[in-house]
Amino acid sequence: xxxxxxxxxxxxxxxxxxxxxxxxxxxxxxxxxxxxxxxxxxxxxxxxxxxxxxxxxxxxxxxxxxxxxxxxxxxxxxxxxxxxxxxxxxxxxxxxxxxxxxxxxxxxxxxxxxxxxxxxxxxxxxxxxxxxxxxxxxxxxxxxxxxxxxxxxxxxxxxxxxxxxxxxxxxxxxxxxxxxxxxxxxxxxxxxxxxxxxxxxxxxxxxxxxxxxxxxxxxxxxxxxxxx
Numbered sequence: 474x475x476x477x478x479x480x481x482x483x484x485x486x487x488x489x490x491x492x493x494x495x496x497x498x499x500x501x502x503x504x505x506x507x508x509x510x511x512x513x514x515x516x517x518x519x520x521x522x523x524x525x526x527x528x529x530x531x532x533x534x535x536x537x538x539x540x541x542x543x544x545x546x547x548x549x550x551x552x553x554x555x556x557x558x559x560x561x562x563x564x565x566x567x568x569x570x571x572x573x574x575x576x577x578x579x580x581x582x583x584x585x586x587x588x589x590x591x592x593x594x595x596x597x598x599x600x601x602x603x604x605x606x607x608x609x610x611x612x613x614x615x616x617x618x619x620x621x622x623x624x625x626x627x628x629x630x631x632x633x634x635x636x637x638x639x640x641x642x643x644x645x646x647x648x649x650x651x652x653x654x655x656x657x658x659x660x661x662x663x664x665x666x667x668x669x670x671x672x673x674x675x676x677x678x679x680x681x682x683x684x685x686x687x688x689x690x691x692x693x694x695x696x697x698x699x700x701x
Contacts, residue, residue, distance in 0.1 A: 481571060529573045584597065630676050642699055645666065646667075666690060
C-alpha cells in the first residue's frame with residue numbers, strides 16, 4: 474500500500490539535500506551543461522521548480538500543464554536566472570507542493586498527469602520524489618545513482634519495470650540484483666532475457682541514464698528500452 478505521507482516526507486528530505494548541494498555552486502557553474510542533452514544545470518533547476526507547481530495542479534484538479542509548448546517555454550524562460558533566484562524558486566515551489574500534499578484529500582482518487590497518463594493521487598508524492606532524486610543526479614555535481622536512498626532505488630526500479638511491462642518493443646525480461654527480481658517487457662511464451670546488476674546500474678539502465686554496460690545479460694542481447 475502506498476504511504477503518501479511517508480513519501481511527502483521523503484520528498485522534503487530529498488529537496489533539502491538538493492538545495493544544500495546546489496547552494497555550493499556559483500552562477501557560472503549553474504550555467505554549465507547538465508547530464509541531460511541540450512540542458513544546462515539551470516534548465517534542470519527550472520524544470521524541478523516548474524514540476525512542483527505542475528504536480529500542485531494535478532493534486533488540485535487542474536491540468537498538469539496548459540500544453541507541452543507552455544511547459545517547454547517556461548523552462549527556457551527560467552533556465553538563465555541567477556543561482557540565487559533558482560534556489561529560491563526551487564525552495565518556494567517545493568513548499569507549495571508540500572502544502573498541497575498536506576491538505577485534506579481523497580488519496581484513493583484517480584488523477585491525470587501529462588499525455589493522458591492517469592494514476593492514483595497517492596502515487597503523486599512518489600513521482601515527485603523521483604523527479605528530485607534523479608534530477609539531482611542529472612545536475613552532475615557529485616551526486617550519483619549509488620548515493621540514492623536504497624528504498625527509493627528499489628521502488629523506482631519496480632516502477633520503471635511496471636512502466637515497460639507489456640510494451641511490444643521490449644522482449645520478456647527478468648531484471649534482478651541477485652536478491653530481488655522484477656519482470657518487464659511484453660508477455661510471451663518462451664524464455665526471458667535476464668538482466669543482472671547492482672541496483673544503481675539497473676536503475677540507470679531503466680531510466681535511460683546508463684547504457685547498461687555494467688550489467689550482465691543472459692538469454693539474448695540487452696533489450697533496447699523506449700524513451701520515458
